[in-house]
Amino acid sequence: xxxxxxxxxxxEFAWFGSRSAAAPTLVFLHExxxxxxxxxxxxxxxxxxxxxxxxVYSRSGYGGSEPVDVPRPLSYMHDEALLLxxxxxxxxxxxxxLIGHSDGGSIALLHAASDGxxxxxxxxxxxxxxxxxxxxxxxxxxxxxVAYLQGGLxxxxxxxxxxxxxxxxxxxxxxxxxxxFRAFDLTRDLPHITAPVLALQGADDPYGTLAQVDAIxxxxxxxxxxxxxxxxxxxxxEQEAATLAAMARFLxxxxx
Numbered sequence: 069x070x071x072x073x074x075x076x077x078x079x080e081f082a083w084f085g086s087r088s089a090a091a092p093t094l095v096f097l098h099e100x101x102x103x104x105x106x107x108x109x110x111x112x113x114x115x116x117x118x119x120x121x122x123x124v125y126s127r128s129g130y131g132g133s134e135p136v137d138v139p140r141p142l143s144y145m146h147d148e149a150l151l152l153x154x155x156x157x158x159x160x161x162x163x164x165x166l167i168g169h170s171d172g173g174s175i176a177l178l179h180a181a182s183d184g185x186x187x188x189x190x191x192x193x194x195x196x197x198x199x200x201x202x203x204x205x206x207x208x209x210x211x212x213x214v215a216y217l218q219g220g221l222x223x224x225x226x227x228x229x230x231x232x233x234x235x236x237x238x239x240x241x242x243x244x245x246x247x248x249f250r251a252f253d254l255t256r257d258l259p260h261i262t263a264p265v266l267a268l269q270g271a272d273d274p275y276g277t278l279a280q281v282d283a284i285x286x287x288x289x290x291x292x293x294x295x296x297x298x299x300x301x302x303x304x305x306e307q308e309a310a311t312l313a314a315m316a317r318f319l320x321x322x323x324x
Contacts, residue, residue, distance in 0.1 A: 069132045074154040080132035081125040085115030092163040092190050094122040097172030100240035103131025105228045110304045117316045129235040140239040149178035165191045173197025181257040191264045199254040199283050208274045209244045258287025265291035266318040270299030
């Protein structure tokens, strides 16, 4: 396992594809229960499709990265967006396309809306990102809590997170189920994103309605949405071919 140090945080990471100073780097930001290994081979496949290198890392408290204390602050996604420049610096990335799934998509949008994102962030792709809290999301996260305590979810996650498994789950779950988290709302940040944005969402996502992607498209000056049919919360796993095609098409259309 390779690790880097960013502002005192030791994080695991992986590279896929050939690194080149002439090509942007695809930077993958995982979901609220994700990590490097849970992306599986999707980053490698997108790197092969585009010819651009892919960089994947696990945030603190996930996978093989350092643990964190729980409960996490309700500002944890904002905090991760502020840490991202140090991570990109540590990895030597000067030209990036952010690809974020769920929480990772929200973090990508938050960073892209900041002054610090320019000129390094060339574009953003989100999968099932949340820009506000919906009742549907809360109900599904409550069901995940039951599955973790009474079903096999903890065992499945432990294969990827190891000793971080409880930190990863409860840091995410308790934050989202905290009544104070209802104030989470990124819609005022979206107009500050100057980079092109592709907002992907599964048509049957149990964690968010199409109001999420609609808000991203309406709020970002240069955004469009891509709806993946017969798909839930993980387009890159449930409809891999369609998701790869949509991302590659968007990336090929970016200005040189």
